[in-house]
Amino acid sequence: MQITIVGTGLIGCSLGMALKKQGHHITGADSNPDNLEKALFRGGVDEAKELTEALKDTQLVVLCVPVNAVKELIVPILDAMPDNAVLMDMGSTKEEICAVAGAHPRRADFVAVHPMAGVEHSGPLAAHVDLFLHARVIVCDAQKSATNALNTVLGILQELKMKVIFMDARQHDRQLALVSHLPQFIAYALSAMEDFGDPSNKDWVELGGGGLQSSIRLGKSDAGMWIPIFQQNKENILKYIDRYMHKLQEMKYLLETRDELQMLELIRSSNKNYEKLNYRSNKPETVVPDNEATKLFYS
Amino acid sequence: MQITIVGTGLIGCSLGMALKKQGHHITGADSNPDNLEKALFRGGVDEAKELTEALKDTQLVVLCVPVNAVKELIVPILDAMPDNAVLMDMGSTKEEICAVAGAHPRRADFVAVHPMAGVEHSGPLAAHVDLFLHARVIVCDAQKSATNALNTVLGILQELKMKVIFMDARQHDRQLALVSHLPQFIAYALSAMEDFGDPSNKDWVELGGGGLQSSIRLGKSDAGMWIPIFQQNKENILKYIDRYMHKLQEMKYLLETRDELQMLELIRSSNKNYEKLNYRSNKPETVVPDNEATKLFYS
Structure with a gap:
């Protein structure tokens, strides 16, 4: 699959490393060029692009940025990504993020995800290919996502061998x-x-x-x-x-x-x-x- | 050396296991017969005795009991142990314990010790022969102990490969x-x-x-x-x-x-x-x- 990872710190780079191992092609975008360079060095992305370029021809966009940036990026990305593409985030909060997505006509193409994985270190140099292995992952308000979007995301989570928990955003x-x-x-x-x-x-x-x-x-x-x-x-x-x-x-x-x-x-x-x-x-x-x-x- | 360990829980049993490995003979005493039995089973003591019996012919007594019991046992043990024997404790507080010892005529035969080792588990079944290995250990008010008592205790701490820090009890x-x-x-x-x-x-x-x-x-x-x-x-x-x-x-x-x-x-x-x-x-x-x-x- 053609996957775009936005934000190539600890989470984005670890995710890219694991998904490349599964045979996916990973395009990385990051407002911090230093992160992107390190993620390339660590093998977390196959190529680095500007965000607008990175959204062309992508099948799945994964937001691996702090939750304030998730809120800011959801609308422009849903506006710009191809018609058949899916957007997921990896943020640790869900209610405000789901509210922003909920106001967009393409809400059904978005899946709200929170992986219960992380360490006290940050940045691509702390990334690890097995960061997500067997960890729990919460999928919120799944009924608001289209079946094909949910299938795409759950397929990825299964490849990562994560344990899925469904929950509504407020309860989360x-x-x-x-x-x-x-x-x-x-x-x-x-x-x-x-x-x-x-x-x-x-x-x-x-x-x-x-x-x-x-x-x-x-x-x-x-x-x-x-x-x-x-x-x-x-x-x-x-x-x-x-x-x-x-x-x-x-x-x-x-x-x-x-x-x-x-x-x-x-x-x-x-x-x-x-x-x-x-x-x-x-x-x-x-x-x-x-x-x-x-x-x-x-x- | 003939060593008596009073209290054969996590700390006492781990200490016994390590000191037996160094060739010492360990007598265990514990008001809880179940602990003592498990410590024998774990190889933390060579033999189990009543406290009074366990003090006869001993060269070093180590108090591995909660700090309230340390305070209660210091005086009767200093009263009863052989003239050339040394008493040390392993308690996590030092000021009140040193005050009790300080009021005894045999204060110089006592060395106040606090090993910075432990885990969240307790009891002899959680004991580990390497619990103290390379851990820090604090010796308090060392100038109030006799040189031979201090030598005995520091020899033991060295056998355990612990890193000694000296400090006064109040500062501790x-x-x-x-x-x-x-x-x-x-x-x-x-x-x-x-x-x-x-x-x-x-x-x-x-x-x-x-x-x-x-x-x-x-x-x-x-x-x-x-x-x-x-x-x-x-x-x-x-x-x-x-x-x-x-x-x-x-x-x-x-x-x-x-x-x-x-x-x-x-x-x-x-x-x-x-x-x-x-x-x-x-x-x-x-x-x-x-x-x-x-x-x-x-x-």
Whole structure:
């Protein structure tokens, strides 16, 4: 297939590497020529073109840019791409993106996709051919995409051996705020604490163990990707920040008042939630189709 | 050497496995007979005894119990162990423990030790012979220990190939509150959020990616170990919780007011702190002796 990847950073370049392996021809477009050059070097694209050129004769356009750029590019790309082409995005938010697409006459040629894959590093040099292998991928508002568009996208996701979950865009943004955007937000807050720069804590780098490394790892993530996610999913994220701070306040009170029984209770809930997540990691891999859109699609 | 390990959970059993490999004879004591049986099965102890029996003819006693139990056991063990024996602990707090030891006539036979090693799992079945290999280990208030006691303990730490850092107990507790106890506290708070049990979030387990896994991993840690640490280092931890919540508030305000420039600034500090920590992980391994006690000891 003739595929155009717009945005050749970590996600775009990794995707290109995996799809080239499947025999597809990849054209890359990027407003950052440095990214494009590195993606060519990494083998993530077969050729580099200006966006307008890259849209000619393409069969599938994949937006691998930050979610603010996804919103800006959907309309011009749907306007310009060939009649039989399909557009998909790879953004971490879905409600605002689907709203923009929904206002376009070619909405049915668009498929809203969110791969649950990524690392704290960014850019084409951090790309990996197996970044998406066996990872989960969410397809949103699938009933608003045409069957042939959905078939094209699901075929690609199957080639990548990803596990597809169908979900509506609103539910996606609400749930992702809890499982992804909140953890990222609080990791930034921890990592940004001025105390790490305090000379009286000069030994912190030597003293930090695996716990700090786990907690601070997300602090490395790219601001250019995350600030637009925070903005687009602001209301949901703010709600969970409040609930998280409430839980911190509660725990702080239990510590101050030496209420060890209630603290034990609270920690046992933590342990249980960890077990649930851990149970999943050990489960055999399955496709999880679970809502109306899926039933429609598979019927 | 004849070594007695008191507490044969993750830490005690792992230590026993490593020291047996070095040819030492390990006697285990544990108020929990189930732990002791599993430690025998794992090869973490050569024989199991009642504590009083286990102290006879021993040359080194290692306390591998939660820090509240360390505080309770120091005095009876210093009272009962042979005249030439040495006592060390492996607790994650040091100020209260050193204060208890400091009030005993045999203070010089005690060495306060904190290995920066551990995993989120607990118990002898999670033990690993290489748990301590190349890990950092902090020795506190070394100038209050006798030279022969310090020699015995540093010999053992060298056999384990650990990297020794000297520090005073007060400084230890203050710095560890930031790099270890705060990250643990906030991971418990995140993992304990009721939203993970909310039926409208039933998909969270499927949706959680690597970010959530990093953040929630510490939520698995054992309450029996951590509640006493929180209590013994309460003042320092409360101070850092306040500062962390202040940073969360600041970030929340930047999100609410769409102040993307300030948000970028904040995230860049996160990125920088991550880089410092990451830089350390890539450094060649070195022993880091850095204070008065070290100079005394090495002179």
